[in-house]
Amino acid sequence: MINSLSLPGYQLVDSEEQNDDIHFQLEAPTPIACEECGVQGEFVRFGKRDVPYRDLPIHGKRVTLWVVRRRYICRACKTTFRPQLPEMVDGFRMTLRLHEYVEKESFNHPYTFVAAQTGLDEKTVRDIFNARAEFLGRWHRFETPSILGIDELYLNKRYRCILTNIEERTLLDLLATRRQDVVTNYLMKLKDRQKVEIVSMDMWNPYRTAVKTALPQARIVVDKFHVVRMANDALEKVRKGLRTDLKPAQSRTLKGDRKILLKRAHEVSDREWLIMETWTGAFPQLLAAYEHKERFYGIWDATTRPEAEAALDDWIAAIPEGQKEVWSDLVRAVGNWREELMTYFEADIPVTNAYTESINRLAKDKNREGRGYSFEVMRARMLYTTKHKKKAPTAKISPFYKKTIGYGMLDFAEELNYGVDLSTI
DSSP states (O other), X not given: OHHHHTOTTOEEEEEEEOSSEEEEEEEOOOOSBOXXXXXXXXXXXXXXXXXXXXXXXXXXXXXEEEEXXXXXXXXXXXXXXXXXXXXXXXXXXXXXXXXXXXXXXXXTSOHHHHHHHHTOOHHHHHHHXXXXXXXXXXXXXXXXXXXXXXXXXXXXXXXXXXXXXTTTTEEEEEESOOXXXXXXXXXXXXXXXXXXXXXXXXXXXXXXXXXXXXXXXXXEEEOHHHHHHHHHHHHHHHHXXXXXXXXXXXXXXXXXXXXXXXXXXXXXXXXXXXXXXXXXXXXXXXXXXXXXXXXXXXXXXXXXHHHHXXXXXXXHHTOOTTOTTTTHHHHHHHHHTHHHHHGGGGXXXXXXXXXXXXXXXXXXXXXXXXXXXXXXXXXXXXXXXXXXXXXXXXXXXXXXXXXXXXXXXXXXXXXXXXXXXXXXX
16 A cells, blocks of 8 residues: 555555545654754654645545654754655645645646645645746746737736737736836846847837837837727727617618628628618718728738828828718827837838737636636736747757856757747647
């Protein structure tokens, strides 16, 4: 039986099996020397007691190890000591293997589930999780990206900040708030922050200020999907404005209008075009708004910045008559963020926050799976339970290089960690 427990050095004294639990009484290994002075053979027994330690379940039953812990007195240094127990974690009164098991499972399952499975208190499971998350937070260091994505995430009734490596399509971190000072402080602490060349974001001014403060060398690109979404919002205002003045029979004519009008022109089927022609013939202002929305999307078909600048100016000048108020929010936004919008056309590759948005949605899904968890728990689960994207250096380095050249050369052989791989979340 002691062999099945795989605890070398311990002696099995007794065992008892109950409905949901198995109890083992074990004699702890005898120490070799005094733990205070190191002298061997000069200590004698000085009392004992059974101390319970939890272990991994066996056959679905919780396991408790009752270890006979003896106390010794050393005749050489006159001190009393209780020897350290191998394979045990005294702080949590459990075996090392159970501690490692709880560390792993607490990231994948609710605390209550792990506690019921192992016979531990829920608070113990939570404490083990928190200690492990804190350790991983200190140990994990992600490579600073050349193209950084910044977006917000609405989680647990608050806006958070999410940061991604757009080139590698990985998650870097989640911040508890999107406040400017918090984001600035985080970016200032980035390793090799001068490596960041481009930052993609939505039109949130605190982000822009934070990037200009911490990453002055980086070019800011506004995510085009956030901008074109505002064109859809303007079209929606026109559509809803029309519907308020329509009679029931006329409203029925516009059935399904929203779904079709939000489509791009090249996505509309022949049947849907016929339906749209019926609407737009009766409501010319709706046709004008749809065409103006499509012209705005068309700006991003430009291949150079001058071409895009001209297309944007033409679009502003061609706002349909009577609709200036409807399009005013979008016109104001492109005016305030024009430089960051046009930088999109200067980048060597198209830069968007599409992958950041994908992680955003996945984070919300994970949050729904674990209702009631704090932000810190959700952050740890996102960052540390999923496979990271790592790359080994391409250059081959001699294992004898450090011995012949100097110190620190083995650093080049370390894997580069780019963050949480989007495809595995």
